[in-house]
Amino acid sequence: MEQESILExxxxKKSQQKKKISPINYKERLFVLTKTNLSYYEYDKEKKGSKKGSIDIKKIRCVETVNQEEQAPLERQYPFQVRSQNTKLIFSVVNHYF
Incomplete structure (x- = not known):
C-alpha cells in the first residue's frame, strides 16, 4: 500500500557519479515526500515514471545548501543536498519561468 504524499x-537531481567515467549531469525528477520516505521518480508529464530511489526519513542526517558551481545556469542557482549515511543527493528547484 502506497503512503499518502505530503509534498510532490x-x-x-545531480547524477551520483557511481562510475568514475560517468559525466556530471542533472535530470528532472519527481520527488515525493511521505511520513517515512523521500522518493524520486523518472519525470513524465503524463504519469509518475518508474521509481529511481528513496531515502528513509529517519536516516537523513542533514539537509543543507551547497556552494553553486561557477557559471551555473539559472535553473541551478540554489542547490541543496540531503545526506544520509550512504547517500548524498544534490538538487535544485526547477523553475520553468527562467
Missing part, C-alpha cells in the same frame, strides 16, 4: 515537487 519537480527538482533537478
Amino acid at each position: 515537487e519537480l527538482l533537478l
